[in-house]
Amino acid sequence: MTNHRTTPLLLALATATALTAAAVPAASAAPAEPGRSGTSAPRLDWRPCAKPGGPAIQECADLPVPLDYADPAGPQISVAVSRIRSDRPEARRGTLVVIPGGPGGSGVQRLTQKGAALQKQLAGAYDLVALDPRGVGGSTTASCGLAPEDRHLTTLRSWPGPGGDVTGNLARSQRVAEACAANGGAVLRSFTTANQVRDMDRLRAALGERRISAWGVSYGTYVGAVYAQTHPGRTDRWVLDSSGDPDPRRVARGWLANMGEGADDRFPDFAAWAAHPDRDGQGLRLARSPEEVEPLVLSLADSLDRAPRPSTTPGVPLTGNGLRQALQNALYGDSAFPGLARLLLTLRDPQATPVLPPELAQPLRDQDASQTAAVICNDVAWPLPSAADQQRAVDEDRARHPLTAGMPVNVTPCSFWKTPPTTPPVRITDRGPSDILMIQSRKDPATPHSGSLKMRQALGKRAVMVTVEQGGHGVYLGNGNACGDAAVTRFLTTGTRPARDTDCPN
Structure with a gap:
């Protein structure tokens, strides 16, 4: 489901009566902790990996993960991860994970493409990280x-x-x-949303973070919603951009059906x-x-x-x-x-x-x-x-x-x-902290607005949704709607969301 500009004034004009402070405390760093599997968090050996068009300070590493989390001491595979560290340590408040769309999207590539824009928008508030899901890019693949x-x-x-x-x-x-x-073998059988979520939490532990923030786009919103459902105490500020219907009976099948x-x-x-x-x-x-x-x-x-x-x-x-x-x-x-x-x-x-x-x-x-x-x-x-x-x-x-x-x-x-x-599949519910901002185009060709309303309904009081009138797929830093961009940036940097679901004009 994936392809890939803001002024506070336009945000103020669109939502002047709707904003409320909902600041979420910063996610603090902590020593590496055991993951859900009970194994110690792995060490990440970072190396420079700047790519054309991306930030010069981008780094890469390889994260070992269990092929099967039911057998954490068994065979391991490798997940490629990347990081752009905050260039303003005094402003840093945590780590933001960029979750790609797809299935099949590369988080490392998306971080390269969006890293400079995120650095500008977020003003050093986060280390920016991403992973290539199993089977993608620099991670272990199968055929x-x-x-x-x-x-x-x-x-x-x-x-x-x-x-x-x-x-x-x-x-x-x-x-x-x-x-x-x-x-395909056992490696291909391990390519699931559930394992991407587990790998993402293993990355969190390897980074030494008690909680993480995230920006998921398209299929990445489903990954993000499953993470927030299964690890509610480990979420900080959560952005779901261009969401589909999370009905567990129709995962993926329902997303395709909605494309008409x-x-x-x-x-x-x-x-x-x-x-x-x-x-x-x-x-x-x-x-x-x-x-x-x-x-x-x-x-x-x-x-x-x-x-x-x-x-x-x-x-x-x-x-x-x-x-x-x-x-x-x-x-x-x-x-x-x-x-x-x-x-x-x-x-x-x-x-x-x-x-x-x-x-x-x-x-x-x-x-x-x-x-x-x-x-x-x-x-x-x-x-x-x-x-x-x-x-x-x-x-x-x-x-x-x-x-x-x-x-x-x-x-x-x-x-x-x-x-x-x-x-x-995991059923998405309203149980958990209210720390999610959804952003959605009203005219989205891949994840239509009607499907995003099903995600909004499932999350209940946990979320607030900003609907953008500009058409397209992938809203934040993607389609030029200044009001929508500013709403996400404001939430990630200050914790402030609209008090209620609201619209951004084209």
Whole structure:
């Protein structure tokens, strides 16, 4: 579920009557303590690891963690962690963990991308840390041995065939599940939200912190909510940015199902942009009115279903599902609108050769595709409907949400997964300290506002939610809404939240 500017004045104008001091005491450092497993907290040997575009003071280390927390003295694997220490020790109040989205997002990479902005916003209040979840980036990985054609984004996402046919999806889902069972082993089976939470708490202990703060985005909000539910006494100031429905019966499956509504909520922003007269001067105007844009996109996707267009990437044509996936990606942020418009304009010219967006031009690494599938399938058991019931569900969803063409409710490898979870997902409740700030776009293509309200309801008195009218996915330091950015910064630096749920204008 993930891709990745503030003035206090705008925050004051938006929430002047709603703010109240709710300061949370600083999380104090303490000697390393035993983790939940009973083993001593490991030592972290930090080394410089500055990356292009990231802070010069970034450090990295490797955190040993049990392959199976039920056997803490058994085999160990490695989790890559990174840190940007506070550059103002006198202002430091604790540690902030940056929790990536996904599943499959790299915390180390996100820290590199957002580290400088966080340093500026938080003014030295925190050491900034992150980890690569098991299976990601510099952490221990596993492979299912998937064929390249099963690792493209358009096949990892269960886009139906032309006309909504699910036959290919059923065969591919079973093939992927069997490959993961045959080749993934115990390491792949350990890729779960529960283990990411345990690893995060082991990192807390290794850092010598009694409590930590966190900023989780997209899937990272679910990780953060599970941590807050299972370790309530170890949370300091907690930010959940772009949340989904935490219903334990529909973890991941419900998130996917909601994407049809999310696309419907967000697409009007692109349509208005693409039909605006300002696009004339940029050579990017697609239509005279916003109402004409969706029929254009649907027509082009249908034509590509019938006759895929050769692209500038040899051997990888642009299909209807490729265009639909490009649309989904572009809806995450306004900055992607021009690229999508250029692609659509190219497709209107029968002589032009489309240039694929980079994420569509080649398959994912086997390790990355395997990790993404494994987490959502290991977390919760998925139903296996009959082929007829699956086709009926896709047909109904295609009619209801044409932009997503039935993908959100289609079959995935999880329905054929060979190792169902032994324990149910954590139920998120209102039991625990009131130290959570949720921030959410009202027009989010991946985690729609309606789903975030389910998280808000589950957390009850523990949380306050700020809804941002600016569309997109990933709000804080992501979409340019100064009011939303300031609300999060104020909470993390002072502990002050709005007194009640509130809105930020666009």
